[in-house]
Amino acid sequence: MRSLVIIASIAVATAPAQQDVQLTIGRLQYDGGGDWYANPSSISNLLEAIRSRTALPVATRERVVRLTGPELWEVPYLHMTGHGNVRFSDEEATALRTFLENGGFLHADDNYGIDESFRQEMARIFPENPLVEVPWDHEVYHIFYDFPQGIPKIHEHDGLPAQAFGLFIDGRLAVYYSYQSDLGDGWEDPEVHEDPAEVREAALRMGINLFLYAVSSVR
Secondary structure, rough: OOOOOHHHHHHHHHHHOOOOEEEOEEEEEOEEEEEEEEEEEOOOHHHHHHHHHHOOEEOOOEEEEEEHHHHHHHHHHEEEEOOOOOOHHHHHHHHHHHHHHOOOEEEEEOOOOOOOHHHHHHHHOOOOOEEEEOOOHHHOOOOOOOEEEEEEEOOOOOOOEEEEEEEEOOOEEEEEEEEOHHHHHHHHOOHHOOOHHHHHHHHHHHHHHHHHHHOOOOO
């Protein structure tokens, strides 16, 4: 497990220069008809878990991000979710590619319904770089909490095993796509889905791993 002191130092060093730096998660606002705003309590709960369990100076609230806005470059962890279609303009596609090629990190969480359009958009933006399954020995599964069998299964969906696919740039995991898992549902307030405590805990632990990987892998 990495030293949290080292990770915190990296995170602060790569954040915008300001007093009392606070890291946060960017929620990606996208077009195409999908509900990018789904799981409203999820990110704040994940941020609370990160703040209470690590040494990272994280904010209490998420930040809504558009790919064409300057705020894109001010978040170490970009999160997107939803049930419907995703569509990026040419300008947005170029911005996302530039962001990811320059050390950015995107976590796309299939909330049941974005799979086909998300894959199409990734193939359009990175035609030479397909999504591949993230191996279970990858650092993202062991950086803080240990997931020897990869991403946990949170919600039923089609009853298929949970999978995670990644887009790697020069060996770095730049896009993490959680499929048939629904981590965001597991981050929500307990009464929303009434998931067992151990299921919510697994989702939060995986989210913490993703955030720590994002802030420690920035180049």
